[in-house]
Amino acid sequence: MPKVTIHNLEVKFQVDGNDGAVFTRLFNTHIKAWSRLYEQECDRAKQSESDRKLVDREGPL
DSSP: OOOOOOOOOOOOEEEEEEEEHHHHHHHHHHHHHHHHHHHHHHHHHHHHHHHHHHHHOOOOO
């Protein structure tokens, strides 16, 4: 999986209890969802590139 560096992140929310734990839980949930979608998009791009190479090798239909 490609590495992503977040340079600036500002998050504001108001919760009761341990703000750090709530942020960590929410961040992890959403970053995992983003990561799955990103990996799926990368896989689709690789498959598309592979398909294009196959067509280029075979010539026009």
